[in-house]
Amino acid sequence: MDALLKDSEHLAAMIDNVSSVDNLDFVMENYALGHTVMDQRQGHGCLVSVAETVTLEEVNSAPAEVLEFISDFGKPTAPLPAAIVACVPKRVHIDGVGETDFKISPDEITAAIGAGLEEPIEPEPELEVPKELISSSELHELKLQQKPAFISLNQDPSTSKVYDEETGITELCLSNGIPVNYKGVLEQLLGGL
Incomplete structure (x- = not known):
């Protein structure tokens, strides 16, 4: 019930971001099924009012x-x-x-x-999804310890990145050998390494 209410609340909050095509599909599906059509906020209000009565x-x-x-x-x-x-x-x-x-x-x-x-049926355990996998302080500490850097991609030590004009993708390689490809807005973020 908690998951259902949270999902409904999320949909109600996103009412202004639903495309007209999705709204039209929603109306047509409900009409075909003979359901009463409500917008997301109305539907959430109705769900909240009856949720406690469901057994x-x-x-x-x-x-x-x-x-x-x-x-x-x-x-x-x-x-x-x-x-x-x-x-x-x-x-x-x-x-x-x-x-x-x-x-x-x-x-x-x-x-x-x-x-x-x-066999007995047991519910799956509730999982809390963390907002981050590693804290900012732990990440900072690891950055100080490991000192990540980009290394040369080829024999030329002065070249640490290759930009492909056709795709707009930049190719880099971290000092631990992991290749990194990015496009667009990541330039500023990766420039900090």
Whole structure:
């Protein structure tokens, strides 16, 4: 729910940056589905007003109904699936045998589905995405320790960068051997190294 609300809030804040083509697609899709059309702010307001009333049971019932053939698998009342798609490799490597055709039977597929349904389902852990991978102070300290510099790209020691007129790309090489290619606005940033 937190992710849904944050995403909705973000969309509402970006209302003035949505292109007219995207707005038109949104209106046409909602009209075709028979949905009420609201702008992003209105939609966010409605979501906030009903978010606290939604229960886990209601959320789980929607996919369970759509996926009855999975959620009721093995029960006498379960509808028969129209198809089961198994994505498998054409050939596999078996130690001691080498490459061989991959073979799977309908019973093996059914057994795999049954085994999967018996396993407990646990939510993925919430991940906090850091705003930066390394702090400015750590970066500064590393810069003082490593003393990064650009080195010659060829035999001419006076040439540390090559500019390609056709693409506008500048090629450099750091002292640790890592090549750096950039175009445009990075000139000022890389000039500080």
